[in-house]
Amino acid sequence: LFDLREAVHRQGKKLGRTVAVIAESDLNDARVLNSSSRGGYDLDAQWNDDFHHCVHAVLTGERDGYYQDFGDIRQLVKALQEGFVYSGQYSVYRKRRHGSPSKHLPPGKFVVFSQNHDQVGNRMAGDRLIGLAPFEALKLSAGINLLSPNLPLLFMGEEYGEKAPFQYFVDHSDRELIEAVRRGRREEFAAFQWEGEAPDPRDEATFLRSKIDLGLRHQGNHRALFDLYKMLIKLRKEVPSLSVLTRKGMEARLFEGTKAIRVKREHGGDRVVCFFNFDSRPVNVSPSLGDGLWQRILESASERWGGPGGTGWPEFIRSGGPETSFNLGAYGFVLYRQAGPNKGLAERSGVS
Template identity: 50%
Template sequence: MTRFEVWAPEAERVEVDAAGAERCPMKRAERPGWWEAEIPGAGHGTDYGYVLDGGETLPDPRSPWQPAGVHGRSRVYAHDRFAWTDDDWRGRPLPGSVLYELHIGTFTPEGTFDAAIERLDHLVSLGVDAVEILPVAAFPGRHGWGYDGVHLWAPHEPYGGPDGLKRFVDAAHGRGLAVVLDVVYNHLGPDGNRLASYGPYFTDAYSTPWGQAVNFDQVGSDEVRAFVIDNALMWLRDYHVDGLRLDAVHAINDHGATHVLEAMSEAVDALSAHLGRPLFLIAESDLNDARLVTSREAGGYGLDAQWSDDFHHALHAALTGERQGYYCDFGSMRTLAKALTKVFVHDGTMSSYRGRRHGRPVDVRRVPGSRFVTFLQDHDQVGNRASGDRIASALSPGMLKAGAALLLLGPFTPMLFMGEEWAAGTPWCYFTDHQDPDLARAVSEGRRREFARHGWKGDVPDPQDPDTFRRSILDWGELDKAPHRDLLAWHRALIALRREWPELTDPRLDRTRVETGDRWLTMRRGRVTVAVNLGHESVLVPVPDGVSLRLAADPLVHLVDGRLNLAGSSAAVLA
């Protein structure tokens, strides 16, 4: 027997349409707007849907399993049937960790959870602590980025469905790796989204760049907030996930006294205490506001970390020389030094790109650097380029090594994007598999128009072209070839050095010292100094103890000894 429950506050009559049984009328529950029914014989594997006021059969808003795609019926899934083997897993705290962002569909040629398991040993040997996977909530078609998910409770079936995700998490934990899941609560995709049929899940009071805004503070929003918070707890509890990355929280509009993010943080902390393992929330935000990661007791939201786009912009622009778009305010050694020591470059300063002042300062004496996730590449910064080109296509191995040293040895929580550790030669494009022909055409044409407005003269890969997706799949055959092999060794050595020297995981921002010249920079963290030359001529760079180190102009950087005392020509790490 299975108990069915659904929130449909505006319906006059609700029925369960379960396979193998006649439609079963539901009765009003004690909770306002909720309906309930029990169906004998229904259990794990039973397909079902709900019928509102005699209309069509709809998937469950909280569907745990969508084997027939986003438009199909839901399927009952019993979480207690899975045989977990991670009883000894006690979690991995975020401070001190190195993250690794990957997309299940392009991490391997097979594009499944099970195939990704076969590559986890590579991540262990690399030295990372946690894998952060792009959204897996069911979305239309077979492949896509996952940010247009419409069934937030159901792992994408082509990846392997609910059991596939559990096998992946279980295998990661067995190797000592934590798992962070990217979730999207600021909007839902347009194809297969039937939440509005059930109740006021959306509001016209606000807008987002991606469609209707989720209703977090208007009429009926209490249940919508519960829907989102319960979803977050479900991933952490039922799938044993260790943390969540919250997509674009600046697009979550909530003007209530207690912001939904604060309420979520409180609920996750309570679950963490109950489970006896650390759980964490990481926000993506372009607000440059540390209140997100300030404790609730101090008036913040109490999230555990947030992405730092300013660090990426400062490092990317310094390495590549790009100044278009939002890079226009970045690129100098001064802005890179500020990003390394003050977190936000725009901390109340004028943003030329926005045409206004932006951000607010971080109190570096009180807010630890571990609460800021930094990266040289991520899915957005690669995939939202017109051709999905990685930074390795524009930089020499020496410059890539300089960037990696500043990222992995800096005072923050660093993150690598899949394949970055060996300078993958494959692009990572924006790709979709929309089944609705009108939506597919609109996405393809919109992508071309977007880059035409920015003056792009080259071809823009069609997101709907299957080849755009196929070209984005990692080529694991590159690992043993030059220069990929050498760059992989460099990343492994940097992460090992980070583990060996405690000052490299010290989150206290006021203990990082940075000096700069025209195109050189030194970053001192206790006994460890990182020196880089990003210019075209050799320079003498002052390092501790009154010594000057000559750094040449960007020849290949190399590992010189077995003590992980890294030195090279355009970049050096002295310990």
């Protein structure tokens, strides 16, 4: 792997391009990312399936297959803080210890996602998150992904809530290979409790069912979700504390007894705090912001994002006085930024 990385980087340099070598691995082996001086392969990044499994299990309640190792909200906090959730502890699904510590690795080494071609395409029906969780949860998954300090990956159509499944299809001509694929799919699904018959990977109808409809971007809640994704990307690019791939200045904590997480991020004097509620019920939380004036720059429950309307979070909070609690709606999230020279960002962006 190290030799491959070196060869790709050399070729990229010859072409005048920056080329990244990213591993698609579920081994949770830090050697893939460790520097060569630490005996690693020094790849530029790798997919972090643990992050996906944390989000998916909490939002859908699924516990079959590899999801039986997930579902505890504290695991998502660990994923934000360290990268790998399984860093050497016992995995019920694998029936052995799994993974190695990754806390020493920068978050920019981890690609995170709430959906991708594997996690959707390797489901028997190819069903997307939109068919498994409510609309507010789709927005929440976008928020935790794009506001994290990691490298976010978006799967085609998730940004507007594509409804078409993404089913596994092939166009092989070898009959034995086709049958081997069919058999392999059936065996893979055995660990899950999915009902019905798996779509035939060789059937053209399987491919046609998987074609996305870009026109949905302009309709109803699909448009609201699309607009939210664009705003989250805009904030990630423009707000210094959200644009850096570092855990320095970051703190992720769970509100005890709840499924709500507070994430603080700071960079170069810029400070933000985001509150995420992964529960299907509202929860009261105390913001515990740092001293000073804080401005709300995004609330997922806003009608602008197809939500039920504000839940009482004020546009400004002056911290340092008596502690106040606010209601965080089911699957909702709220983002605050400390007011300062750039405090007009919310007004300029039309954020609410």
